[in-house]
Amino acid sequence: MEDFRRTYLRVCKEGGVEPQESILAQLQGSRGALESSRLDLRGHSLSADTCSVLGRVLRKDTLFIELALSDCMLSEEGAKLLLNGLCANTTVKVLDLKGNNLRSTGAEALGKLLATNKTLRRLVLEWNALGMWDEAFSIFCEGLASNTNLSQLDLRNNQINHQGASELSLALKRNSTLQELDLRWNNIGLLGGRSVLEALQHNRTLVQLEMAGNNIPSDTLKALEQAMEHNSDRQSTLRESRSRTQVLSKEIQILKEEKGRQFLNLMETIDKQRDEMGRSSRSASTSIHVGQLQEALNDRKSVVNSLTAKLQMTEAALTLSEQKNHNLQELLGRLKSEKDEQRNRQSRERKKEQEDSVLREGKLLREMNNMSETSLQLKNKVDEMERRCKTQQDVIFELKQELTNSTAELKLRLAQAEERLDLERKRSKQAVEDIDGLRQKEVDHVNRHLEESERGLQERILKLEGQRIHLEEELSRAKAACVTERAQADEEMGKVRSQIRLEEQQNVSALEDKLRALRQSRDESQSHCTQQKQSIAELQARNSQQSLEMDGLRRRIDELQQELSGKDQERVAEVSRVRVELQEHMGHLQAERTAQGGLKEKIAALEREMKGVSSSHREALLDRESEIASLCEKLRLRDAEIQRMREDEAQRASFLQSAILTYVQGSPLHYSPKK
Template sequence: MEDFRTSYLRLCKENRLEPQQSVLSHLSHGKHTETSGGRSPRGTPSKMGPGNHGVVLDLSTTSLTVQTCSVLGAALAKDCLYGELRLSDCMIGDEGFKLLAHSLCSNAAVRNLDLKGNNLRGPSAEALGKLLGQNHTLRRLCLEWNSLGLDSDRFALLAEGLAANNSLEVLDLRNNQISHDGVSELCKALQRNCVLSSLDLRWNNIGIVGGRSVLAMLQYNKTLTELELAGNNITQDIMKAIDVARQHNLDRASLTNEHQSRQSIMTREIKQLRTQKKQQASDLLHRIDQQNELQSRTHRDTAHKIHQLQEALAERKCAFNALNAKLSKTEAELLLAEQRSRDLSDILEVSRKENSSLVAMHQKEMQTQLGEKASSESKLLHDIASLKDRNLHLETKADELDKRCQHQQDQIYELKEELATSHAQVKLQATQAEERLQNEKQRLRDQQRDLERRHASEMQHQRESAEESERAYRDRIVKLEEHRRSLEEEMSKLKNQQLTERLALEEQILSTRQRVKEEEHQRMKHLEDKIRLLSNAKDDIQQHYSQQMQTIAELQAKNNNAGLEVESLKRRLEELNQELAGKNNELQAEVNKVKLSSSKQLSRMEAQIQDSESLRERCSTLELQLAEQTRRHRTELMDRDNETDSLRERMRSQDMEYSRIQEEETQRAGMLQAAISGYLTSTRTPMSTPRK
């Protein structure tokens, strides 16, 4: 890291540039910290996760100028330290990235490159194409939140570089404004790429045409297992077809990985077998002892598990007893619910009677109100009739006054006639009585005037009183009519209110009855379901318990058979070892015997030179016999080796069978324990739920 900082400062000095302080601070204060592949603090070089090499150079959110990008690229071109380069949100731009990409073409250390949010456009896409075409060490490339897809022609150059690349495994192109043309070029390139396994194209402008191009590409590309296409306006049928093709690739990759893992496992096993072939019989005996110890330990574990299962069975019995108690409690609750239902029905009957009494009371009140209304109407009619009679009386009185006035006028006319006759009679006395007559005339005129005035005033007074009475009667009639209308409206309102109250009461009674019936039905149904579930659970647990007991008995029988077979194999191996030792002793005795006979023959040949030919023939025959015995001994040794190998194979198969049985027993015990715990939790859950 100090070398990189020194190189950066040297290049800045050579290019006559002022070093960027933010970059220097990251390079100065950075420390090597162990990481598991996650992001380290900004500017802190850290060890990368599994599958990566080197440390991390994190310059995220640091604004880098074009000159700084040029110097950094020149420093990174020869760097072998940093395995991951994080340049997200650095505002690099197209010019800066061109310089970086040109330098990274010769870098052989960077495995991960993060260029998120750097406003990269068409020129950067062209530079990326050259980088991918020349750099064959890059594994992961993040180009999120850029605009590489704006220029489809230059994006096609990026696709060509991706087609030529044979190292990139993960490519992130989210939010890059990639159109369907760009995706078509990318899919054409991916048809020739057999390394890329993860591609993220979310939130672009692919559309239906681009989705079809992706689907056609997946018919040829069998290595792409992770493909994200959300936010691209692709129809559901195309997405489903793409998911199916991707799942096929994923299955193919999993099968390939499984095949490779199995191949590596088989290779390791073959190596182990070759090394095991070189071991002696003592190792086999030691292994048999270990198997015996393992078998005894397994017996102990099995006994312990059986003890645990018995305890679990006892707990299950306790749970059954608790369930029986709960069932009895539920039956008691059912009886209480029935009693409550009967009480509610009694209450409903009482409410019905009360409603009927209320209805009768309302009807009586209505009848009384109707009677009062009829009496008030009759009273009003009587008052109207009396007012009419009084009006007629006043009219007759006015007629009488008119007649009286007419009678007085007639009297006046009569008096005038009498006056004329008296004037004719007392014409002689006119002079004397003229003055008197004039006075009398004046008096009569005044009296007539007074009578007329009094009559007019009395008539006016009678008319005014009659008009006032008539007006008062009319007002009273209007008020009575208004009172009658208000009474009628009040009666109609009372009728409507009574009708609405009656309907509401009937609806409330019906709803109460329906609700009570539904509650009782639901409670009965819930209790029946609970009883049925409890009975089914009880039957299932009893059946599972019988199956587990049968499985335990079968496993014990298999375990006993395996132990007997191991004992027989051990005895057979001991017999073979004894036989091998006997053969070795016989061979040694034969060799010693042959040596002794050879020495005797040699001494005899030295003593009897004349019998040299016969001795030579006998020696040759003895040598042939010795060779034959040696050959037979070798064949017997080879047979013993083959038999030993076969015994080892049988022991290995027995070990595998024993381990498989042990794993099955462990799995069954785990399944039984899980079933017991699941049942206990399921039985506790209804007990803990509040009763409705």
């Protein structure tokens, strides 16, 4: 650590850079045995000049194995200089650059570092912004693809989108050493997740992948987990096979060494025997000694034969192990072929099921569209019938108002006549007896005319009530026809539409005729009222001229007032009777409204059934997709189409639900009799 400090001070002096006090304090305080291989500069703000000096020092440094530079607020230029210095480093295996906001220049420098450095094993890049620039991130991915030493990479919170994920997937296809990759809390999305899943079909070394917080669907995450499980199983089988091959190779090497030693020992014994035989022949030993030597030679031959037998047994064991290895490879090949066949079979089944599901979804969509069209048409028809009922009620109210206005005007005119008669009482005393008969006839004529006008107006009111009842009956019949149309929507839609249009045209024409007739009757009543006004004016003129008839006229007027009070009582009774009838009619309308509420509840029940069917269908699709997601590489685009169709279906269902809810929750008909 002291050597590194001296080197740092020397390079600062050579470059004319002021040494950073925080770094010197850190180097002085990290002289323990545990810190001798770790340079911890976390939280220190490093300037560009300091980064340049550290890059030059670390270029030839052989002391540190781990370099912690998290939250150092590195600038783009400072990060570039520091990483360029680390390109030539041969000892640093762990590099932590967390929270330095590295962007385009930093991504390019990291790509160069990964492409040139041969010792780095773990790289932490959490809380940076490497994915914001596609070109720079592609350079980083190129360096990762060419790297042959990195085994752990942390890219959390780096704003990597689906394009960056596709670049990273291309790098993973070429990389063969990376084992752990952390991509949590980025913006990879559905397309990026699928590209990573496709890359895992080619990458066999990645055994740990974290993808949480990337807006990736659950089926894609499950497929990624299954791919990781396959890779981990594959790595475990490879490690086992390698360990077995190492054990077998060690055993073979030991057998070869033993065979060589035994052969050398045999050659030494043969040479010794030859020397002994030569010495014995030179010393002319006896034939007994030769026989002993021959026996010894035979013993040596038996030993050699036993050794050769052992060698053959070891060779047989070696061939047997090789045969077992070959059988295991064949078994692995057969398992792979069976797995491929099963995958193809399941993909064909999946394709067939998806085609069936597409057909079913299309049928359901057509049915839902038909139902929505019929519901809209029925809603429009009900609104039109309600508007017609409201117009009829307005006409009835106008007629009643005219009747009350006419009666009030008549009463006012009678009061005025009484006042004038009081004023002209003295002048009309003498002419009462002469014109009593004429006045009686005129008053009877006026009374009859008033009674006829009131009777006509009441008949018109009754006719309008009957027309309203007829319209309400037509509305109930239309609602019943709507229910039957909903039951037979698929077969009789065209006929019912044409019939409804014809009925609507006929009803419109009939209502227009009735409105014209009502307008004509109103015009006639107005003209008749004007005539009545003229006749009353003439009567008033005659009353002014005939002042002598005042006493008899007064008595007659009293009688007429009594008759008018009786008629008013009769009119009040008639009006009360009409009100009772209107209340009864309102009760009928209320009953019909309750029947409409029952129909609405039935519609809601049908909608709930449709929702249950769609939800069960959606759950079945999700279950099927989760079961065979890892085996359907060629059907991902089809899954995206199904997902979009499902979203469209949910959107249409929501639109239909909102439309029916607005129809159900709409303001019902309120019939309030006019006081």
